[in-house]
Amino acid sequence: QSVLTQPPSVSGAPGQRVTISCTGSSSNIGAGYDVHWYQQLPGTAPKLLIYGNDNRPSGVPDRFSGSKSGTSASLAITGLQAEDEADYYCQTYDTTLSGRVFGAGTTQTLL
Amino acid sequence: EVQLVQSGAEVKKPGESLKISCKGSGYSFTSYWIGWVRQMPGKGLEWMGIIYPGDSDTRYSPSFQGQVTISADKSISTAYLQWSSLKASDTAMYYCARCSGGSCQADYWGQGTLVTVSS
Numbered sequence: 001q002s003v004l005t006q007p008p009s010v011s012g013a014p015g016q017r018v019t020i021s022c023t024g025s026s027s028n029i030g031a032g033y034d035v036h037w038y039q040q041l042p043g044t045a046p047k048l049l050i051y052g053n054d055n056r057p058s059g060v061p062d063r064f065s066g067s068k069s070g071t072s073a074s075l076a077i078t079g080l081q082a083e084d085e086a087d088y089y090c091q092t093y094d095t096t097l098s099g100r101v102f103g104a105g106t107t108q109t110l111l
Numbered sequence: 112e113v114q115l116v117q118s119g120a121e122v123k124k125p126g127e128s129l130k131i132s133c134k135g136s137g138y139s140f141t142s143y144w145i146g147w148v149r150q151m152p153g154k155g156l157e158w159m160g161i162i163y164p165g166d167s168d169t170r171y172s173p174s175f176q177g178q179v180t181i182s183a184d185k186s187i188s189t190a191y192l193q194w195s196s197l198k199a200s201d202t203a204m205y206y207c208a209r210c211s212g213g214s215c216q217a218d219y220w221g222q223g224t225l226v227t228v229s230s
Contacts, residue, residue, distance in 0.1 A: 002155070034214035038156070045206055045223050046148075046156065051216035089156050093214065099172040100146070100215060105155040 003028060003094055004103035012080045013111045020106045022073045022090030028101065030071035033093040037066055037075045040087045040105075049088070050075060077108070085110050113137040115145075115207055115221035122227045123197050130193035131224045133207030140188035141165035144210035146217060147181060147192045151203045161210060162190060197228045 005023040012018040022035060029035060037050040048057050050066035053073065063084075065076045073092075077084055090103040118132045133145065146161040160171040164183040171181070183190040190207055205224050208217035 034212075034216075036214070036216040038217070040156075045220040046208075046217070047220070048216055048218050051212065051218070052214065057218065087155075091156075091158070091217075097173055099170065100158040100161070101172075102148075102156040102158060 002104045003097065003101055004090055004092065006088075006090060006103040006106045008104070009107045009109065011109045011111050012077075014080055014082070016080050017076060017078045018080060018108060019077075020075045020088050020090075020108070022075070022103050024071050024073075024092065024094075026071060027096040028071075028092050028094040029068065029073055031095055035066070035068050035073040036091045037064075037073075038089045038091065040089065041083075042086070046089065080110060082110055084108060113209065113219045115209060115219055117205075117207060117221040117224045120225040120227070122229070124230055125197060125199055125228055127197050127228075128193070128195050129197055129226065130191050131205060131226065133190045133192075133221050135188045135190070135209065138209070141185050144215060145183065145190040146208045146210055146215070147179075147190075148206045148208060148217075149175075149203045150206065150223075156206075159192070159205075161215070164188075164190065197226075199228050199230075201226060202228045 038046040039049045040046040053068040054066045147159040149157045159175045162169045164185045207221040209219040211218045
Protein backbone atom coordinates (compact mmCIF):
# COMPACT_ATOMS: atom_id res chain seq x y z
CA GLN A 1 0.00 0.00 0.00
CA SER A 2 1.76 3.10 -1.24
CA VAL A 3 1.38 6.50 0.44
CA LEU A 4 0.84 7.90 -3.07
CA THR A 5 -2.48 6.90 -4.64
CA GLN A 6 -2.79 6.45 -8.39
CA PRO A 7 -5.71 4.99 -10.38
CA PRO A 8 -4.89 1.41 -11.40
CA SER A 9 -5.74 2.10 -15.03
CA VAL A 10 -6.78 4.79 -17.49
CA SER A 11 -7.69 4.50 -21.14
CA GLY A 12 -8.31 6.75 -24.09
CA ALA A 13 -8.75 6.66 -27.84
CA PRO A 14 -5.95 7.65 -30.20
CA GLY A 15 -5.60 11.41 -30.32
CA GLN A 16 -7.47 11.97 -27.06
CA ARG A 17 -6.23 13.39 -23.76
CA VAL A 18 -5.87 11.44 -20.54
CA THR A 19 -4.76 12.47 -17.07
CA ILE A 20 -3.25 10.36 -14.31
CA SER A 21 -3.57 11.58 -10.75
CA CYS A 22 -1.16 11.05 -7.86
CA THR A 23 -2.68 11.84 -4.48
CA GLY A 24 -0.46 12.17 -1.44
CA SER A 25 -0.59 13.94 1.90
CA SER A 26 0.97 16.62 4.05
CA SER A 27 3.99 14.40 4.68
CA ASN A 28 4.98 14.19 1.02
CA ILE A 29 3.50 16.19 -1.87
CA GLY A 30 1.76 18.61 0.47
CA ALA A 31 5.03 19.24 2.29
CA GLY A 32 6.40 20.80 -0.88
CA TYR A 33 8.49 17.94 -2.21
CA ASP A 34 8.90 17.71 -5.96
CA VAL A 35 7.02 15.03 -7.88
CA HIS A 36 8.61 13.08 -10.72
CA TRP A 37 6.91 10.83 -13.26
CA TYR A 38 8.27 7.73 -14.97
CA GLN A 39 7.10 5.73 -17.96
CA GLN A 40 7.74 2.00 -18.09
CA LEU A 41 7.12 0.27 -21.40
CA PRO A 42 6.52 -3.50 -21.23
CA GLY A 43 9.70 -5.42 -20.51
CA THR A 44 11.91 -2.34 -20.19
CA ALA A 45 13.46 -0.20 -17.48
CA PRO A 46 11.57 2.89 -16.33
CA LYS A 47 12.29 6.20 -18.05
CA LEU A 48 12.12 9.67 -16.51
CA LEU A 49 9.20 11.51 -18.11
CA ILE A 50 8.63 14.59 -15.92
CA TYR A 51 10.88 15.94 -13.16
CA GLY A 52 10.38 18.69 -10.61
CA ASN A 53 6.59 18.62 -11.03
CA ASP A 54 6.39 20.09 -14.52
CA ASN A 55 9.72 19.81 -16.35
CA ARG A 56 10.39 17.57 -19.34
CA PRO A 57 13.83 16.03 -19.89
CA SER A 58 15.34 16.56 -23.31
CA GLY A 59 13.74 14.23 -25.84
CA VAL A 60 10.38 13.82 -24.09
CA PRO A 61 7.57 15.01 -26.39
CA ASP A 62 5.58 18.05 -25.28
CA ARG A 63 2.46 15.85 -25.39
CA PHE A 64 3.45 14.96 -21.83
CA SER A 65 2.96 17.55 -19.10
CA GLY A 66 2.93 17.58 -15.31
CA SER A 67 1.34 19.72 -12.65
CA LYS A 68 1.10 19.86 -8.88
CA SER A 69 -1.36 21.46 -6.51
CA GLY A 70 -1.74 20.98 -2.78
CA THR A 71 -1.34 17.32 -1.90
CA SER A 72 -1.78 16.04 -5.46
CA ALA A 73 0.01 15.94 -8.78
CA SER A 74 -1.12 15.02 -12.28
CA LEU A 75 0.35 13.77 -15.51
CA ALA A 76 -1.44 14.68 -18.72
CA ILE A 77 -0.94 13.00 -22.07
CA THR A 78 -2.44 14.71 -25.10
CA GLY A 79 -2.72 13.33 -28.61
CA LEU A 80 -2.58 9.72 -27.39
CA GLN A 81 -0.49 7.39 -29.51
CA ALA A 82 -0.04 3.62 -29.56
CA GLU A 83 3.46 3.94 -28.12
CA ASP A 84 2.04 5.63 -25.00
CA GLU A 85 0.61 2.32 -23.80
CA ALA A 86 2.71 1.80 -20.68
CA ASP A 87 2.77 1.91 -16.90
CA TYR A 88 3.22 5.33 -15.33
CA TYR A 89 4.55 5.99 -11.82
CA CYS A 90 4.74 9.12 -9.71
CA GLN A 91 7.53 9.50 -7.16
CA THR A 92 8.39 11.93 -4.36
CA TYR A 93 9.88 12.09 -0.87
CA ASP A 94 7.96 11.24 2.29
CA THR A 95 8.97 12.67 5.66
CA THR A 96 7.14 10.04 7.72
CA LEU A 97 8.96 7.22 5.92
CA SER A 98 12.14 9.30 5.63
CA GLY A 99 12.62 8.09 2.10
CA ARG A 100 11.65 8.25 -1.52
CA VAL A 101 8.40 6.60 -2.53
CA PHE A 102 6.65 5.58 -5.73
CA GLY A 103 2.96 5.49 -6.41
CA ALA A 104 1.49 2.06 -7.13
CA GLY A 105 1.46 2.80 -10.84
CA THR A 106 -1.16 3.36 -13.52
CA THR A 107 -1.55 1.31 -16.70
CA GLN A 108 -2.51 3.40 -19.70
CA THR A 109 -4.25 1.53 -22.52
CA LEU A 110 -5.54 2.61 -25.90
CA LEU A 111 -9.20 2.08 -26.68
CA GLU B 112 27.07 9.14 -22.84
CA VAL B 113 25.81 8.30 -19.36
CA GLN B 114 25.40 4.55 -18.86
CA LEU B 115 24.59 2.27 -15.96
CA VAL B 116 25.35 -1.36 -16.73
CA GLN B 117 24.12 -4.01 -14.32
CA SER B 118 25.36 -7.54 -13.77
CA GLY B 119 23.53 -10.49 -15.28
CA ALA B 120 20.58 -12.54 -14.15
CA GLU B 121 21.03 -14.77 -11.10
CA VAL B 122 19.34 -17.99 -9.98
CA LYS B 123 19.89 -18.80 -6.32
CA LYS B 124 18.56 -21.07 -3.59
CA PRO B 125 16.96 -19.81 -0.37
CA GLY B 126 19.59 -19.05 2.25
CA GLU B 127 22.34 -18.28 -0.25
CA SER B 128 24.11 -14.92 -0.44
CA LEU B 129 24.27 -12.65 -3.46
CA LYS B 130 25.85 -9.38 -4.57
CA ILE B 131 24.75 -7.67 -7.78
CA SER B 132 26.47 -4.70 -9.36
CA CYS B 133 25.83 -1.50 -11.28
CA LYS B 134 28.73 0.14 -13.14
CA GLY B 135 28.46 3.79 -14.08
CA SER B 136 30.24 5.50 -16.95
CA GLY B 137 30.10 8.74 -18.91
CA TYR B 138 29.81 10.99 -15.85
CA SER B 139 31.46 11.73 -12.51
CA PHE B 140 30.41 8.64 -10.53
CA THR B 141 31.30 10.20 -7.18
CA SER B 142 29.09 13.25 -7.71
CA TYR B 143 25.64 11.65 -7.99
CA TRP B 144 23.56 9.46 -5.69
CA ILE B 145 22.78 5.97 -6.97
CA GLY B 146 19.46 4.38 -6.00
CA TRP B 147 18.23 0.78 -6.08
CA VAL B 148 14.65 -0.08 -7.03
CA ARG B 149 12.84 -3.40 -6.70
CA GLN B 150 10.08 -4.60 -9.00
CA MET B 151 8.50 -7.89 -8.00
CA PRO B 152 6.84 -9.95 -10.77
CA GLY B 153 3.80 -8.12 -12.10
CA LYS B 154 4.07 -5.41 -9.44
CA GLY B 155 5.09 -1.78 -9.12
CA LEU B 156 8.35 0.00 -8.34
CA GLU B 157 9.70 0.15 -4.78
CA TRP B 158 12.53 2.43 -3.73
CA MET B 159 15.03 0.42 -1.66
CA GLY B 160 17.72 2.94 -0.81
CA ILE B 161 20.41 5.24 -2.12
CA ILE B 162 24.15 5.70 -1.78
CA TYR B 163 26.47 8.62 -2.47
CA PRO B 164 29.64 7.01 -3.86
CA GLY B 165 31.71 10.06 -3.03
CA ASP B 166 31.59 9.30 0.70
CA SER B 167 29.47 6.11 0.84
CA ASP B 168 26.67 7.90 2.71
CA THR B 169 23.80 5.38 2.50
CA ARG B 170 20.08 5.75 3.23
CA TYR B 171 17.66 2.82 3.33
CA SER B 172 13.90 2.86 2.95
CA PRO B 173 12.32 1.46 6.14
CA SER B 174 11.02 -1.68 4.42
CA PHE B 175 14.51 -2.65 3.30
CA GLN B 176 16.60 -1.59 6.32
CA GLY B 177 18.37 -4.67 7.63
CA GLN B 178 17.26 -6.79 4.68
CA VAL B 179 19.90 -5.72 2.15
CA THR B 180 23.23 -3.89 2.07
CA ILE B 181 24.04 -1.14 -0.40
CA SER B 182 27.68 -0.28 -1.02
CA ALA B 183 29.94 1.29 -3.63
CA ASP B 184 33.52 1.12 -4.84
CA LYS B 185 34.32 4.52 -6.30
CA SER B 186 37.66 3.31 -7.65
CA ILE B 187 35.79 1.22 -10.23
CA SER B 188 32.62 3.35 -10.45
CA THR B 189 30.43 0.50 -9.26
CA ALA B 190 27.55 0.28 -6.81
CA TYR B 191 26.37 -2.94 -5.22
CA LEU B 192 23.26 -4.48 -3.70
CA GLN B 193 23.75 -7.57 -1.57
CA TRP B 194 21.85 -10.12 0.46
CA SER B 195 23.31 -12.37 3.14
CA SER B 196 20.49 -14.90 3.11
CA LEU B 197 18.05 -14.86 0.20
CA LYS B 198 14.37 -15.70 0.50
CA ALA B 199 11.93 -16.74 -2.19
CA SER B 200 10.23 -13.38 -1.71
CA ASP B 201 13.42 -11.66 -2.95
CA THR B 202 12.61 -12.90 -6.45
CA ALA B 203 12.33 -9.69 -8.49
CA MET B 204 13.89 -7.40 -11.04
CA TYR B 205 16.31 -4.95 -9.46
CA TYR B 206 17.20 -1.67 -11.11
CA CYS B 207 19.88 0.86 -10.26
CA ALA B 208 19.33 4.48 -11.20
CA ARG B 209 21.29 7.73 -11.04
CA CYS B 210 19.71 10.47 -8.94
CA SER B 211 19.97 14.05 -10.17
CA GLY B 212 18.98 17.33 -8.67
CA GLY B 213 18.08 18.23 -5.14
CA SER B 214 14.95 16.12 -5.23
CA CYS B 215 16.71 13.08 -6.67
CA GLN B 216 14.92 12.40 -9.92
CA ALA B 217 16.18 9.13 -11.41
CA ASP B 218 17.37 10.35 -14.79
CA TYR B 219 19.35 7.31 -15.95
CA TRP B 220 18.54 3.68 -15.26
CA GLY B 221 20.38 0.39 -15.55
CA GLN B 222 18.89 -2.38 -17.67
CA GLY B 223 17.86 -4.37 -14.59
CA THR B 224 19.08 -7.58 -12.95
CA LEU B 225 16.59 -10.42 -12.57
CA VAL B 226 17.09 -12.35 -9.35
CA THR B 227 15.28 -15.66 -9.01
CA VAL B 228 15.31 -17.46 -5.67
CA SER B 229 13.95 -20.99 -5.78
CA SER B 230 14.66 -24.30 -4.16
